[in-house]
Amino acid sequence: MTDVARGSTPQVDKPVRAEARGQVPGDSSMWFFVIGDLLIFGGYFVGYMYYRGRNHELFLAGQAQLNLDIGTVNTIVLLTSSLFVALGTAAARVGNRAESLRRFWMALAFGAAFPILKLFEWIPEISRGLTPGKDLFFMYYYVMTGLHLCHVALGLVVICFIIRNVKESVAPKISFVETGATYWHMVDVLWLVLFALLYLMR
Amino acid sequence: MSGGETSWRTSRKLDQWIAFWSVPFFFTLFGLVFVPLSWMMPPRSPQNSTPHIVDFMQSHNLLIACVILTLAYGLAPVSNACYLIQVKRMSVSPAFRYSMMIGAVTGAIVGMLFPMFCFGLGAFRPGYSSAVLTMLYDFGYLAFIGSLGCFCVMWMAFGLAIILDENRILPKWLGYYTVWQYVTELMAAPVWIAKSGPFAWNGLMTFWFAMILYVSWQFLVYICIYRAIKNQLEAELDNAWADLRPTVAPAKSSA
Amino acid sequence: MTALIRNPLTIVWALLTTVTIASSLIALDGGASHHINTTVTTAVLLIAAVKTFLVIWHFMEVRRAPLWLKATTSGWVLALFALLLTFYFASL
Numbered sequence: 061m062t063d064v065a066r067g068s069t070p071q072v073d074k075p076v077r078a079e080a081r082g083q084v085p086g087d088s089s090m091w092f093f094v095i096g097d098l099l100i101f102g103g104y105f106v107g108y109m110y111y112r113g114r115n116h117e118l119f120l121a122g123q124a125q126l127n128l129d130i131g132t133v134n135t136i137v138l139l140t141s142s143l144f145v146a147l148g149t150a151a152a153r154v155g156n157r158a159e160s161l162r163r164f165w166m167a168l169a170f171g172a173a174f175p176i177l178k179l180f181e182w183i184p185e186i187s188r189g190l191t192p193g194k195d196l197f198f199m200y201y202y203v204m205t206g207l208h209l210c211h212v213a214l215g216l217v218v219i220c221f222i223i224r225n226v227k228e229s230v231a232p233k234i235s236f237v238e239t240g241a242t243y244w245h246m247v248d249v250l251w252l253v254l255f256a257l258l259y260l261m262r
Numbered sequence: 263m264s265g266g267e268t269s270w271r272t273s274r275k276l277d278q279w280i281a282f283w284s285v286p287f288f289f290t291l292f293g294l295v296f297v298p299l300s301w302m303m304p305p306r307s308p309q310n311s312t313p314h315i316v317d318f319m320q321s322h323n324l325l326i327a328c329v330i331l332t333l334a335y336g337l338a339p340v341s342n343a344c345y346l347i348q349v350k351r352m353s354v355s356p357a358f359r360y361s362m363m364i365g366a367v368t369g370a371i372v373g374m375l376f377p378m379f380c381f382g383l384g385a386f387r388p389g390y391s392s393a394v395l396t397m398l399y400d401f402g403y404l405a406f407i408g409s410l411g412c413f414c415v416m417w418m419a420f421g422l423a424i425i426l427d428e429n430r431i432l433p434k435w436l437g438y439y440t441v442w443q444y445v446t447e448l449m450a451a452p453v454w455i456a457k458s459g460p461f462a463w464n465g466l467m468t469f470w471f472a473m474i475l476y477v478s479w480q481f482l483v484y485i486c487i488y489r490a491i492k493n494q495l496e497a498e499l500d501n502a503w504a505d506l507r508p509t510v511a512p513a514k515s516s517a
Numbered sequence: 518m519t520a521l522i523r524n525p526l527t528i529v530w531a532l533l534t535t536v537t538i539a540s541s542l543i544a545l546d547g548g549a550s551h552h553i554n555t556t557v558t559t560a561v562l563l564i565a566a567v568k569t570f571l572v573i574w575h576f577m578e579v580r581r582a583p584l585w586l587k588a589t590t591s592g593w594v595l596a597l598f599a600l601l602l603t604f605y606f607a608s609l
């Protein structure tokens with residue numbers, strides 16, 4: 061575990077040549093969080109697979125009721141948002157604030173589409189009686205995607221702070237941008253696994 | 263040792279140290295009460311049969327556990343006070359520590375006091391019908407495991423305070439670890455619905471995973487608080503204004 | 518604009534999007550969703566593993582990170598999907 065004290069250095073950002081770095085992008089404590097979150101969710105994923113193994117028919121029947129179209133679109137939406145975050149970070153690094161800002165606004169727009177699409181998915185499902193209490197599959201479905209949605213919401217807030225940072229300061233804190241970007245990509249990674257486990261696998 | 267204390271008895275941080283050492287005492291006691299004494303933990307199944315529940319609610323061991331619980335419950339605020347003293351040193355808004363304080367208080371009432379009453383009623387007052395005892399059993403466990411709101415606020419406030427703190431009183435990674443406690447509180451919500459399986463109050467997702475995270479967090483926060491107290495400069499203590507030390511350095515060595 | 522399109526990140530994104538659509542089609546081709554299908558499951562899980570690796574490697578810039586981070590994150594992808602597939606097949 062890297063020493064966290066180094067991660068929160070005062071923000072005097074030398075324009076580091078991207079190739080020369082041997083250190084982690086952004087705050088090292090955020091990487092601690094990312095790795096930990098990946099492990100925690102990893103535990104949840106394996107738990108899901110274990111319980112699914114004892115209830116194949118139930119889970120398959122539940123999956124048949126999910127909206128694969130919205131699931132797929134949402135996956136692409138998050139991937140696109142991640143792309144713009146990565147592009148925005150690159151632009152911020154070379155000092156192109158205007159371009160960086162544009163890209164982060166795009167990232168925010170795509171990211172915000174995710175919860176909206178989720179609502180279009182959940183509301184019809186709940187009206188059809190597919191509630192968390194229905195059976196184990198739907199409990200897993202709502203709990204895991206709900207927990208993920210909380211992560212998304214937090215990520216959107218982080219992106220807003222990044223936008224504010226890039227917009228309002230002459231020398232944006234690159235470390236902060238990178239830290240937020242790392243978090244957002246993690247949210248994307250988690251969804252990629254969830255999508256396969258809940259929507260795709262048979 | 264910074265601060266120049268000569269003996270623990272004259273230490274200006276004695277109050278903090280007493281509060282600090284009460285924590286393992288408190289948790290060990292609770293560990294004994296909940297596990298080998300009453301087998302309340304790991305939680306019994308929500309689907310236990312009525313005779314099973316009645317037996318448990320009126321068992322001798324539960325009685326002893328409740329006695330200890332009633333007497334020792336008051337130590338909960340002391341451990342929270344220990345944390346809050348350090349949070350006060352952080353550069354973040356006081357709103358965080360007040361949220362933490364009230365969250366901890368309300369959380370302890372619902373999460374510890376209510377179960378104490380429920381199980382206590384079963385243990386101390388014989389003669390209730392089995393239907394009533396079953397309700398108390400459900401009530402007690404749901405209050406213990408399913409009471410999330412207050413603890414959510416407490417964990418979030420504590421975690422955010424650590425992450426945003428510029429004085430670096432506690433390490434940032436601990437802040438993120440604390441945010442995970444908040445996540446496990448959210449994961450506990452399904453216990454209200456599921457009566458069996460991984461989402462019941464004794465389930466893999468809601469109880470066991472949460473316990474692994476919580477116990478490890480408790481150890482880690484403990485070590486970090488120890489360091490924070492130790493490294494705190496005496497001049498910055500809350501009670502620095504009242505000079506309680508003798509004006510002459512003690513000539514005899516402490517016993 | 519062309520610079521954006523030819524940016525390596527965009528190329529990775531195009532790949533990710535393509536395989537996402539492909540895996541959805543695979544799942545649909547799995548036919549009626551009421552049946553266990555080991556081929557579909559293995560395919561979509563492996564695709565998911567590749568996708569997560571690409572996002573971690575390129576978007577999260579782990580490819581330029583110190584060795585310990587490369588090892589930890591790659592290890593996570595490997596271990597997770599190995600466990601998932603193991604539990605899946607063990608339950609059949």
